[in-house]
Amino acid sequence: MILGSPALERRLRKEAKREMRSDRALWRDYRRHRTVWLRRKLRANGRVALLFVYFIFLEQMVVRGGGLALLGVAIYASATTLFRAFTFRANVLQGYDRTVLLHLPISDEEFFTHEWNGFVFSWSRAFVLFFIAYEATLFGSGLTGKQLAVAALAAALQSLCGLSVASWLIAYVRKAKVGLASTALYILILVCLWVPAASIRYLWSAVLITPGGWVSHGFAGLTGSAPSRETFWLVPAFAVAILLPFAYGALRRRMLVELTSQTSGESVGLDELLAEREPDVEELPGQVKPLDPDAAIWQGHFLQGADWARSGWLEKVAVRWFTSREKTIAEFMLGDQLGAWSKRWGTAALISGLGIILTFALQPLPSWVLFLPIVAGGMCGAPLFGGFWLGFNGAPASGQLMPAYASFPISYAEISRVMFKSNAIRILAWTPLALAYATALAVRMGHSAAYGVTIGIEIVVIVVAVQPAMVVGHFSVGSNDTKQINWPTLSYFGLALILFVIVIAASIALFEVEALEMKVLAALALGVVNVVGWVGYRLLFNSGAMDLLRLEESEF
Amino acid sequence: MRIRLTGLNKRYGKVHALKNASLTVEPGQIVSVLGPNGAGKTTLLRCLAGIVGATSGDIFFDEERFTRGNMSLRRRITFLPDFPIAFPHNTVLRHVGMVLRLYEADQPSVETRVMELLRGFDLMPLIDTPMAQLSRGQAYKAALAALIATDSEVLLLDEPFASGMDPNGITFLKREAREAARRGHTVIYSTQILDIAEKLSDRVCVIDRGEIRHYAPLAELPGVVAGHANGGVLEGLFQQLRESAQ
Numbered sequence: 001m002i003l004g005s006p007a008l009e010r011r012l013r014k015e016a017k018r019e020m021r022s023d024r025a026l027w028r029d030y031r032r033h034r035t036v037w038l039r040r041k042l043r044a045n046g047r048v049a050l051l052f053v054y055f056i057f058l059e060q061m062v063v064r065g066g067g068l069a070l071l072g073v074a075i076y077a078s079a080t081t082l083f084r085a086f087t088f089r090a091n092v093l094q095g096y097d098r099t100v101l102l103h104l105p106i107s108d109e110e111f112f113t114h115e116w117n118g119f120v121f122s123w124s125r126a127f128v129l130f131f132i133a134y135e136a137t138l139f140g141s142g143l144t145g146k147q148l149a150v151a152a153l154a155a156a157l158q159s160l161c162g163l164s165v166a167s168w169l170i171a172y173v174r175k176a177k178v179g180l181a182s183t184a185l186y187i188l189i190l191v192c193l194w195v196p197a198a199s200i201r202y203l204w205s206a207v208l209i210t211p212g213g214w215v216s217h218g219f220a221g222l223t224g225s226a227p228s229r230e231t232f233w234l235v236p237a238f239a240v241a242i243l244l245p246f247a248y249g250a251l252r253r254r255m256l257v258e259l260t261s262q263t264s265g266e267s268v269g270l271d272e273l274l275a276e277r278e279p280d281v282e283e284l285p286g287q288v289k290p291l292d293p294d295a296a297i298w299q300g301h302f303l304q305g306a307d308w309a310r311s312g313w314l315e316k317v318a319v320r321w322f323t324s325r326e327k328t329i330a331e332f333m334l335g336d337q338l339g340a341w342s343k344r345w346g347t348a349a350l351i352s353g354l355g356i357i358l359t360f361a362l363q364p365l366p367s368w369v370l371f372l373p374i375v376a377g378g379m380c381g382a383p384l385f386g387g388f389w390l391g392f393n394g395a396p397a398s399g400q401l402m403p404a405y406a407s408f409p410i411s412y413a414e415i416s417r418v419m420f421k422s423n424a425i426r427i428l429a430w431t432p433l434a435l436a437y438a439t440a441l442a443v444r445m446g447h448s449a450a451y452g453v454t455i456g457i458e459i460v461v462i463v464v465a466v467q468p469a470m471v472v473g474h475f476s477v478g479s480n481d482t483k484q485i486n487w488p489t490l491s492y493f494g495l496a497l498i499l500f501v502i503v504i505a506a507s508i509a510l511f512e513v514e515a516l517e518m519k520v521l522a523a524l525a526l527g528v529v530n531v532v533g534w535v536g537y538r539l540l541f542n543s544g545a546m547d548l549l550r551l552e553e554s555e556f
Numbered sequence: 557m558r559i560r561l562t563g564l565n566k567r568y569g570k571v572h573a574l575k576n577a578s579l580t581v582e583p584g585q586i587v588s589v590l591g592p593n594g595a596g597k598t599t600l601l602r603c604l605a606g607i608v609g610a611t612s613g614d615i616f617f618d619e620e621r622f623t624r625g626n627m628s629l630r631r632r633i634t635f636l637p638d639f640p641i642a643f644p645h646n647t648v649l650r651h652v653g654m655v656l657r658l659y660e661a662d663q664p665s666v667e668t669r670v671m672e673l674l675r676g677f678d679l680m681p682l683i684d685t686p687m688a689q690l691s692r693g694q695a696y697k698a699a700l701a702a703l704i705a706t707d708s709e710v711l712l713l714d715e716p717f718a719s720g721m722d723p724n725g726i727t728f729l730k731r732e733a734r735e736a737a738r739r740g741h742t743v744i745y746s747t748q749i750l751d752i753a754e755k756l757s758d759r760v761c762v763i764d765r766g767e768i769r770h771y772a773p774l775a776e777l778p779g780v781v782a783g784h785a786n787g788g789v790l791e792g793l794f795q796q797l798r799e800s801a802q
Contacts, residue, residue: 032570303656303662303664303666304653305653305657325660328654328657331654332654332658335643395637396639397638397639398598398714402637404643406607407605407607407635408655408658409627409633409658409659410658411625411627411630480568483569486611543624544606544609544610546609547607548607549607
């Protein structure tokens with residue numbers, strides 16, 4: 001099934017252009033509305049950036065040697081198999097393609113074949129990554145030339161194995177916490193760079209539970225990186241790859257049953273998936289329970305707002321500080337779903353606790369890795385980037401996205417006040433966690449506990465000081481401020497550039513200078529500069545110098 | 557509320573969406589905004605709602621200059637885009653309550669009015685249904701009911717008659733619009749349905765390529781004067797526009 005008709009499109013475009021060229025106004029209109037080819041391509045290939053990350057990690061693994069790169073390939077193969085398998089399943093049953101093609105005269109068989117072809121093609125990209133990785137390990141060992149074919153063979157086998165396993169998984173496992181499992185595996189690749197050699201050896205054996213590991217082991221045996229008996233592992237890998245046609249047959253049969261059930265009214269796939277995504281209204285914390293319709297209206301329950309007393313402890317503290325109007329704004333901006341702050345704080349506490357344990361348990365790690373738990377904990381427990389607010393989410397509006405708050409009478413200052421207050425409370429609650437981790441880290445690295453506390457306080461101060469900038473960021477994302485070229489926006493971004501330089505300088509000074517007075521001065525400068533940026537954006541916002549619209553990044 | 561636009565221009569990059577738009581809407585008027593696709597109708601409504609900032613020119617509500625930061629004016633204006641904005645997990649009643657609170661119109665006396673609107677739009681059985689489970693027309697009616705309940709002085713509606721509302725909803729909206737105008741409120745809506753515009757307008761504003769071509773009561777439009785109309789009055793006017801563009 002080919003979607004589109006390139007030859008027809010070309011002919012029509014040529015004819016339309018010929019006609020439009022004869023009318024200057026039409027031609028001008030056409031040129032104004034058409035998408036620039038380069039911009040279209042750049043948007044579509046944003047994932048190229050991920051390749052850089054891939055190359056950096058691959059280079060690190062190859063340089064460190066000891067089979068680390070092959071271990072990385074094995075884990076990556078397992079992770080990507082899981083991820084691709086369940087993404088494919090979700091896409092087929094409730095993806096954009098399904099939504100669009102369901103209404104066209106295309107049979108489920110044709111639709112499935114179309115999706116399968118795309119799936120197979122996506123594995124060709126995985127093949128390239130595997131090939132580069134295998135070739136890089138050979139290059140790192142000083143083997144080149146004839147071994148190129150071995151690397152290509154191993155990459156092909158790895159891809160076919162992955163495709164086969166993924167197909168079996170999609171066919172027979174309908175529900176799994178795949179997101180968590182594949183993410184854990186991706187993180188494991190990262191962690192491998194710093195775990196002790198003994199753990200690497202253990203993991204190298206452990207990956208044999210997956211077909212991805214068999215290929216890596218076989219490849220190692222074949223190229224002399226491991227005893228030659230390891231080559232044996234290529235046999236079961238080859239067997240799994242050979243089973244691909246059977247896997248495809250089973251997958252096709254089972255998926256077609258599910259696809260047919262979507263249209264026959266006996267839905268077993270889509271409804272279940274949707275049901276998972278839409279929680280029962282009665283179960284949402286902070287919601288008023290449904291009542292008898294008349295009673296609900298006449299008793300005015302619907303005007304009372306959410307029940308903050310039933311939400312988490314952080315929310316209960318925050319609501320005491322809010323005025324009545326701020327409470328209304330907060331409920332709107334949170335999408336009336338309360339309780340997330342407290343839950344996230346709990347997760348942050350868990351991450352910080354585990355971070356403290358791992359800090360002492362693992363070998364000395366690079367400093368940036370050591371900061372990961374505090375960042376991860378901060379991301380959960382504190383609004384490092386201003387927090388998550390549904391009210392800023394974009395709703396479709398004539399081909400663009402309009403932030404939800406835009407069509408209601410809610411001011412910049414009102415939203416900011418709510419964010420400042422709630423974020424202050426959340427940061428305050430996160431502070432003990434940050435200080436505890438920073439202290440443990442300092443002790444682990446041979447510094448005093450006081451030094452750790454100081455660093456922790458400095459981090460908290462920065463998080464507090466940059467909140468105005470984060471609030472501005474939320475407003476900015478929902479607008480076209482960077483595309484509206486006028487004097488107010490140009491002036492603001494000129495000012496923002498200067499403020500940004502000061503922020504960087506003040507942040508560095510906060511950590512680097514010894515004298516307490518200078519630290520206080522740097523913190524004050526940081527705060528003042530951020531407030532100036534917030535006030536400047538307020539003027540810009542209120543004057544209407546930019547629109548509360550942004551272009552939709554639609555997948556259509 | 558009296559609305560006055562003077563020399564309003566709006567540019568999106570190279571696109572000149574509104575060109576020197578000037579008009580005055582008196583209190584208690586219903587104005588339909590007509591024009592081809594991409595003519596600037598939505599931009600005009602968005603400018604009036606403060607979502608889009610004018611590149612130049614001014615908007616006055618009751619002779620007070622309007623900006624996005626003017627909250628006292630913004631609380632007197634309601635705007636409903638072509639796709640209603642509502643949190644999907646919120647029930648209809650919760651959505652109505654939230655909108656009323658945002659407009660600070662949640663006094664106890666509003667309950668009678670809410671009941672009336674829910675009944676009128678056939679939303680009673682749906683009050684405890686999440687917005688995500690409503691059809692497009694039902695969701696639009698729920699959003700509309702919430703906004704009408706705020707009793708704002710200006711109601712701006714983007715393509716309300718292409719929103720998927722059922723005939724009963726459309727009839728009820730027309731009645732509510734006339735009732736609001738009778739109370740001195742102003743209703744401005746965009747539409748492509750000429751029959752509705754002919755019957756539900758005190759004034760018609762015709763926009764083409766960002767320019768206001770005509771702004772007058774229906775009886776004073778050039779199609780009527782020149783006797784150009786083949787079918788409806790506005791059909792003739794649109795035919796004229798197309799001919800002049802070609």
